[in-house]
Amino acid sequence: MPRVTEEHRERRRRQILDAARSCFARKGFHETSLQDIFKESGLSAGAVYRYFRSKDELIGAIAARSQPLVAALLEEILGEEELPPLDEIVARFAHGVIERMGPSGVVRIAPQAWALAMYNPTIHVAIGGLLGDVRLWWTRVAERLRDEGRLPPDCDPKAVAIVLTSIIPGLILQRLLLGEDADVETTRAGLHALLAVDQRPVEGSAL
Amino acid sequence: MPRVTEEHRERRRRQILDAARSCFARKGFHETSLQDIFKESGLSAGAVYRYFRSKDELIGAIAARSQPLVAALLEEILGEEELPPLDEIVARFAHGVIERMGPSGVVRIAPQAWALAMYNPTIHVAIGGLLGDVRLWWTRVAERLRDEGRLPPDCDPKAVAIVLTSIIPGLILQRLLLGEDADVETTRAGLHALLAVDQRPVEGSAL
Amino acid sequence: MPRVTEEHRERRRRQILDAARSCFARKGFHETSLQDIFKESGLSAGAVYRYFRSKDELIGAIAARSQPLVAALLEEILGEEELPPLDEIVARFAHGVIERMGPSGVVRIAPQAWALAMYNPTIHVAIGGLLGDVRLWWTRVAERLRDEGRLPPDCDPKAVAIVLTSIIPGLILQRLLLGEDADVETTRAGLHALLAVDQRPVEGSAL
Amino acid sequence: MPRVTEEHRERRRRQILDAARSCFARKGFHETSLQDIFKESGLSAGAVYRYFRSKDELIGAIAARSQPLVAALLEEILGEEELPPLDEIVARFAHGVIERMGPSGVVRIAPQAWALAMYNPTIHVAIGGLLGDVRLWWTRVAERLRDEGRLPPDCDPKAVAIVLTSIIPGLILQRLLLGEDADVETTRAGLHALLAVDQRPVEGSAL
DNA sequence: CATGAATGAGGCTTCATTCAT
DNA sequence: GATGAATGAAGCCTCATTCAT
Known part of the structure; x- marks a missing residue:
């Protein structure tokens, strides 16, 4: 019985989360x-509240x-022995x-979450953690x-990581607001061109 | 009287917009x-509604x-004859x-606007236009x-522009969610390092 | 100057009342x-309020x-020596x-006024007075x-007057809610037919 | 459970409608x-809104x-074989x-509804339908x-029906605005007198 | 476990009215 | 006399949340 119940609970959780994500x-x-x-999940208010104590918790x-x-x-991207070229890493x-994550709607949810994270501690922890993890990962990549x-x-x-961490959110934003011109291949090509840039010496920044 | 009134109206608009932006x-x-x-602006509901017909219009x-x-x-950045190095452009x-824009709170508002733009046509036009302008500008820079x-x-x-356009939003996000480590100088340094990257040939992308 | 002012005041009053009636x-x-x-009359709030102290007063x-x-x-209808036939009186x-009153919109306002008269003492006096006058007039007609x-x-x-008084409001209502089938000539014809009704003796009302 | 629930819902609807009608x-x-x-019904805003989506819908x-x-x-009035005298029909x-309908307040609501029907499509349909039905019924009576x-x-x-349809609304109006002198018996008497009117020939209408 | 009716605070907005100019 | 910006109470309605069944 515990096993069955636990499975059932887990199924319900997913059912609710899927409905919520979709909405x-x-x-x-x-x-x-x-x-x-409630409507999307086919469950009642009481049922949803049994699994999540508030709307915020659901979002969280x-x-x-x-x-x-x-x-x-x-982890998967860096699974291999040798590090692929940088544009390849970003493209992957x-x-x-x-x-992979897009079709479920997560990508469309991302900007919502960024916005909410600024004022909602729980979401801040979740999204800040995610972004921090990504940046840390890029830092490791940069070190290698x-x-x-x-x-x-x-x-x-870390400075390199900050730049690289920027690219995916910026890309998401452009896709959502300007359309799907901003796709993976174009990004790779753009980055590839940039990495070959002729960095001419400058004698003093204006800043 | 007309001139005075018009000035007065404009001052009121600013007063309301400043209050709103701050909130x-x-x-x-x-x-x-x-x-x-209403409280922040020191005006009454009716007064605000004389200038903006809805909350949405205010946000817009x-x-x-x-x-x-x-x-x-x-425009200012590219005022000079010769194009500065790319990391310098980004840094500026x-x-x-x-x-310059940050202290007024605009930067903190940005993610809110990105999120809202996805579901609110007016904001979509405003923010999409802004981002599109920036990307177009980067496209011109890339051409040069x-x-x-x-x-x-x-x-x-355009591919280059897509990558470069990503950096500022990504930077804003990192500042707001991970703190001010992500500053202008660090970004410049990271980008500078990247632009010198040794782009080693790869014989086949995994994608 | 007093004369001019008085005329001016009267013109303004009409201007406002006409605009209000139209709205x-x-x-x-x-x-x-x-x-x-304010918009319809082309006057400002202050100007209107100089002539009427409240919306209610305006309606009144x-x-x-x-x-x-x-x-x-x-008075005009009964101007003649001899009383016309009843259907003719009603038709006039x-x-x-x-x-004559319809084109200015008064007829469309009538039901509004009836409704308001039930809860607004000022309007009650105005509309009740009007209806009472009409009924009294019909009473005089019935006496003659x-x-x-x-x-x-x-x-x-008075009983006769009550019935006759009903006809015009009922006609207005039908015109406004069911359309202009209910016109003067039809009413006259209907009434004419009714007045010739064969009133057969009944030996006991069911009431 | 379904049956109980349905009954419960119906009881609530009535509870709300009764409260609203009374107000x-x-x-x-x-x-x-x-x-x-809300106060009159003893229910909360949310409860009322579960049953009626707006104030207009409630009025409707x-x-x-x-x-x-x-x-x-x-239907009841004309239940019998033979048609009663006209004044009797009107009186019934x-x-x-x-x-019968008066004590619940419907009669007092009628003029409100007439007024509203002119500008509110839903009410127009409801009230226009009602008045149209009555007029159609009178048309059938006139045919018989x-x-x-x-x-x-x-x-x-139809002309006869238009006149007869006028009487009840006109009577309601007189009761509400001039008092209960205008009662059923008086109306019957007045109508009875009228139906016996000596309709003297006229050689030309003034219209 | 699940239901869904009920709650009620609080949001956005309107509009009759006032008053400094 | 006239203007029109400003006021602020009050209206309609939504929605996260609770709880009796």
Whole structure:
């Protein structure tokens, strides 16, 4: 009985989270009422409240759910012995996010979560953690690149990571607001061109 | 009287918009009630409604306001004859956004606006336009870089622009969610290191 | 100067009342805001308030305005020596109300006023007075008809008046809700047929 | 459970409608706030909104409710084989409306509904339908009277119906605005006197 | 476990009215 | 006399949440 119950509970949780994610992707957090989620999930208010104590907790659970997905993705990308070229790494990451996580609506939810994270501690922890993990991962990548001599030996891996971490959110934003011109291949090509840039010496920054 | 009145109206508009921006930066769009804005602006409901017909219109006006600011910034950056190095351009842009627009709270509002733009047509136009302008500007920059031989002659300027356009939003996000480690100088340094990356040939992408 | 001023005041009053009547006929009392009337009249809030101390007073003034119109109409109808046939009297009354007062929108305002009269003392006085006058007039008509032998000598003129008083409001209602089938000629014909009705003796009412 | 629930829902609907009708009769549609209805019904805002989606819908439901009542009344009046005298028919109708429907407040609501019907499509349909039904019924009555030789063979039943349809609304109005002098018996007497009127020939209408 | 009716605080907005200019 | 910006109470309605069944 405990096993059955536990399975049942888990199935219910998923059922609710899927419904919520779908609503959130379609209408946004704030325009989605719990009534919408009740309807979408086919469950009653009481049932949903048995599994999640508030709307915030529901949002938090959805936000939290992408952490393992992203973690798995990151691990997978670096699974190989040798580090692929940087544009390839970014492309794989983008591909994972857009092609694999995208269809479930997570990508559409991302900007909602970023916005909410600024004022909601729970979401802040979830999203900040996710972004922090990604940046840490890029820092490790930068270190390896530096150690392999593919980045200047005196470079700051964290600084490099900050730039690289920017790309995926920026790409998501462009896809959602400007359309799907901003795709994985284009990003790779753009990055590839950039990495070959002729960095001419400058004698003094204007800043 | 007409002139005075017009000035007065304009002052009121600003007064309301400043109050709203301040509230939105502090609490976010959705947690800010109109009552908050009435209080912050020192005006009554009716007075605010004389200038803006709804909360949405107020948000839209604030979103629309950053377009000229950003346009001016972009124009200013490229004022000089010769194109500065790319990391310098990015740094100037980031500096303008963070140091000049930041204090008024616009930067904190940005993610709210990105999120809202996905479901609110008016905001979509405003924010999409802004982001589109920026990308177009980067496209022009990329063309010049290519023409000056600082990017590969066969590169796609738009692809480059997509990557470069990503950086500022990604940076904003990191600042807001992970803290001010992600600053202008670090970004410049990271980008500088990247642009010198040793792009080793790869015999086949995994994608 | 006093003369000029008085004329001016009177012109303003009319200007406001006409605008108000027009709005009320178009949208109803409650859906018409004072702002609507300011716009329609081309005057400012302050100007209107100089002439009428409240929306209610404005409505009251409009209601009061029809009293002399109706009084004149009634007097005119009975101007002749001999009383016309009853269906003719009703037809003239209906004609006066619908054709002469109708175009200004008064007829469309009537049901609004009836409704308001039930809860607003000022309007109650105005509309009740009007309806009472009409009924009193019909009572006089019934008395004359009885005295001329065209109604049974033992009939109650007031009872007759109550029935006759009903016809015009009922006609207005039908015109407004069911359309203009209910016109003056049809009413006259219907009444004419009824007045010739074969009143067969009944031995006991079911009431 | 289903049966119980359905009954429960129906009871709630009635509870709300009764409360609303009572408020509306007391204060009129516009002076009655939803808060008044919540208080009168003993329910909360949310509860009322579960059953009626807006104040308009509530008003519409009340308006719609009188249609079957009136229909039943009309059917009942003509239940017998032979047509009673016309004044008797009118008296029965008036009696039904005033004595049976009156106490619930419907009669006091009628003028409100007439006024609203002019600008509110839903109410227009409800009230227009009601009035149209009544007029149609009177048309049938007039046809029978004509066929029985109690109205001129060449008369227009619809014209007769228009006059007869006027009486009840006109009576309601007089009761509400001038007091209860205008009662069923007086109306019957007045009509009785009228139907015996000496319709003297006229050589030309003044219209 | 599940249901769904009920709660009620609080949000956005309107509009009659006032008053400094 | 006239203007029209400003006021602020009050209205309608939504929705996260609770709880009796």
